[in-house]
Amino acid sequence: MVNMTLAIPEELHAKMKKYSEIKWSEIARQAIEQRINDLEVMNRIASKSKLTKKDAEEISKKIKRAAALKFDEYCNRH
Numbered sequence: 135m136v137n138m139t140l141a142i143p144e145e146l147h148a149k150m151k152k153y154s155e156i157k158w159s160e161i162a163r164q165a166i167e168q169r170i171n172d173l174e175v176m177n178r179i180a181s182k183s184k185l186t187k188k189d190a191e192e193i194s195k196k197i198k199r200a201a202a203l204k205f206d207e208y209c210n211r212h
Contacts (some may be wrong), residue, residue, distance in 0.1 A: 140162060142150075177205055185193075 150156075
């Protein structure tokens with residue numbers, strides 16, 4: 135197994151020390167592994183997609199617009 139050095143903010147380290155029973159290296163390993171798995175799934179999906187970058191950007195704009203409208207509706211009700 136390969137060792138890796140990880141830099142974290144002091145404040146986060148102080149919080150981690152409160153839970154010394156937790157194997158933080160295992161938590162980090164699992165998080166990295168999960169991110170790799172997610173990326174591999176996204177790559178498999180993207181490799182089969184016929185969408186162009188322009189298509190993806192247009193979809194993104196539509197989603198953002200719809201989310202903004204929902205947010206405005208929510209704010210106007212409350």
